Amino acid sequence: MGDLQDLIAAELAQPVDARVRQAAGTIAAAHPGARAVLFYGSCLRTGEIDGQMLDFYLIVSDYRQAYGKRWLAWANQMIPPNVFPFERNGVAAKYAVLSEDHLRRECSVAARSPSVWARFAQPVRLVWAADDNARTTVRQAVASAPSTFLELVRPTMTNRQATDVLQIWREGFTLTYGSELRAERSGRPDAIVDQEPARYAKVANLLGFPRSDDDDARARQSAIEAWRQHQRRGKRLTLLRLAKASLTFAGGVDYLAWKINRHADAGIVVKPWQRRWPLLGALILLPRLLRRGAVR
Template sequence: MPSLLQLVAEELAVPALPQVQAFARYIAGQYPDAARGVLFYGSCLRSERLEGQMLDFYVIVSDYDAAYSRKWMATWNRRLPPNVFPFQHEGLMAKVAILSLEDFHDLNRPSASAVSVWARFAQPSRLLWVADDHSRALICTAVSGAAPTLLNAALAFTEREVDVLDLWQTGFQMTYDAELRAERKDRPSSVIEFDPNRYVRLGLAALRHTPIANAYRGDKIHILPDPQGRIVQERERWPALRRNGKLLTIARLAKAAFTYADGIDYLAWKINRHAGTKIEIKPWQRRWPLVAALFLVPKLWAKGAVR
C-alpha cells in the first residue's frame, strides 16, 4: 500500500481545469516575494462548476512580512490566521486565504486550537502552483497531517469497531459542529459520497499515523486498548475546540470587515447558497459591515441557518 505522504503528493499533483490553473498562477503573481504555493480546494474542485461560483484558494507564503507592504496586515495574519481576500480573474471569482508555511503545517495537526484548516485539507485539494521542489515537499508534508488529525478525533468518539467511511462521516460531522457553518446537515455525507474510494484509500493510510491505536480487520477498523489514555485526552479537548471554532468564526468575520472588500455581500451569498435563505444586504450594512455581521450571525444562528 502506498504511504500517506505518497497518496497526498499524488492527489495534490492532479491538474485542475485550465481556467483554475491560470487563476492560481495569477494569484501567485500578486505575492512575488512571498508565495511558495497555491492550493485549490472546496466544492468547486469537486463539481468543476465555475460560472457564478466562488472558488477557494490558499496561498502559502514564506512569511507574512514578505507578503504585505502594510505591516498591520502582516500583524493580523500572524495573530488571527488566515487573512482572506476576494480575487477576480478572467470572469472567475475566488476567496483567497493567506497562511505562512509554518502556520499551515501547525494548523493541520492536533496541536491546532481550531479545526478549520485540517478539516478542509483532510478533503481533496490541488497544488496548482509551487515555487520550487523544496516548497512542494513542505506543503505535501503539511497536508499529510490533516487526515490523521481528523480521523484520530473520530476514533475517540466511536464504538470499538467502525467502517472507515463511517469514521470519516463522524470526523466531518464533528468539524462541522465545531464551526459556524451555513451548509446543510447532509454536507458531510455529500463530501464523502463524491469519491468514497478516495476516502477508503487515504483513510487506511492515515490511520497508521493516528495517536489512538487501531487495526484494520476484515472490513472494520478496530480500536485497540489505550493504556496511555489518548482517547480520554482527545475527548477532553473537544469542548474547547468547539468553543474556539465558533468564537474564531465571529472574530474572523470582524477582521474581514477591514480586510475583505464587500465581505458582508459574500457572507450573505454563501449563507443563501448553502442554507436556502434569501438574505438581502441593505446599504447601511455595506457601510457598516462589522456592525451588520455582528447582528446578522446571531440572528441566523437562532433560526438554524448557521450552526
C-alpha cells in the same frame, strides 16, 4: 506513511481547469514570498467554476514579506488566516493566506482549530508552486492532515461504531463543521464522504484504520468533551476572523449573504448600511441566523 505521501502527491498533481491555474498564478504574483497555492472546496469537488466562488489557500514564506502593510502581517500572524477576494477574467475566488510554518502547525494535532486540517484531509490540488522545496513542504503538511483528522476523531467512538472507516470520516466532518459558524445543510458531511468513498477508505487503511481501542467510557467522554472545547474555540475564532475580514474583504457582507442563501435558503437581503458597516451588519445579523438555524 510513505504510501500515503504518494497518494497525496498524486492528488496534489492532478490537473485542473486552466482558469484555476491562471487565477492561482495571479494571486501568487501579488504577494512577494509566495510559496504555493492550493485549490480546495466545493468547486474542486463538483468541477463547477462558472458563477461560483473558488477557494484557494496562498502559502507564503513570511507574512511581513507578503504584505506592503505591517498591520496585515500582524493580523495574519495573530489570527491566521487573512482572507481576500479575487476576481479576474470572469473567475471569482477568495483566498486565505498562511505561512509555511502555520501550514505545518494547522495540519497537525497542535492546530489551534480544525479548520485547516479538516479541509486538507479532503482532496486538494497544488495549482501553483514556487519550486520543488515548496512542493515538498506542501505535500508533507497536507499528508499529515488525514492522520490528524482520524487520530482526533477516533477516540470519540466505540469500537463498534468505528468498525466502518467511512463512519469515522462522517463523524469527523460532523464534528469539524460544528467547530465553525457554517451555513451548509446538515447533510454536507455525508455528501463529502459519499462523493469519493473509495478514496476515504483507502486513506484510512493506509493509516491503520479501522483499529480497536480500549473501549473506556471515561476516555471516550473525555475525548467528546475535548471536541466541545474545540467547537467553542473554533466558533470564537470564526467571529474574530469575520471581524478581521470586514477590513480585508471588499464586499464581504455580500459574499456572506450569497453563501448563506445558497446553502440555507435564508432569504437574506443586504441593506446599504450593512455594506457601509459590514462588521456591525454581520454581528447584528448573526443572532437571527443562529435562531433560525441558517448557521450553526
